[in-house]
Amino acid sequence: MLGNIPPQNIPSPNIPSKDECLRLIAETNMMDNIILHSRQVSQVALFLADQLNAVNFKLNRNLIFAAALLHDITKTRSLTTGENHAQSGAEMILSLGYPEVGHIIAQHVHLDYFCFQTPPNEAELVNYADKRVLHENVVSLDERMAYIVKRYASTLDHMKRVQDLWEESQQLEQKLFGYLTIDANNLALNLSKTPPKEPQ
Secondary structure (H helix, E strand, O other): OOOEEEEOOOOOOOOOOOOHHHHHHHHHOOOOHHHHHHHHHHHHHHHHHHHOEEEEEEEEOHHHHHHHHHHHHHHHHHHOOOOOOHHHHHHHHHHHHOOHHHHHHHEEEEEEOOOOOOOHHHHHHHHHHHEEOOOOOOHHHHHHHHHHHHHHHHHHHHHHHHHHHHHHHHHHHHHHHHHOOHOOOOOOOHHHHHHOOOOO
């Protein structure tokens, strides 16, 4: 229950279908490598959602899938414009009438809020999944962060931001896998054994 509102009166999030997500990806001329990355992020996020839901969490798979597919929706153009693609992507999806999806996209680089004691949420799963996928490959946090340092940490300020991001991601990993029997180091192997079914 949310406050004094009965559960049946809580509005369901407006979520684009898989076809709608793919249409948006095509319309924005997303680069092929970014499409492959986004598809893999969606697989990781869905896999973790299924594992967590199996131990009685209630994560919204459709919301996670759409947000993961669209998390880099403005990344291609940002390579030319230099814009903050998390912010502009969120604004774009919000303008199309998908506020819940936009809210998650806005947090796929940095979470608005993190607490170790609160239940896992959809934004945390998409954020973490993105940190575990380098190009289209599932890698460790260390490998992903090494790539981010090499590519983006050109100043001391950037290095500090990456260090903060790394620490946040490590805490998030501990939180998510603390509920599960699988090891974070075996994520790629477990994903290959039990690939999640994509929502339509």
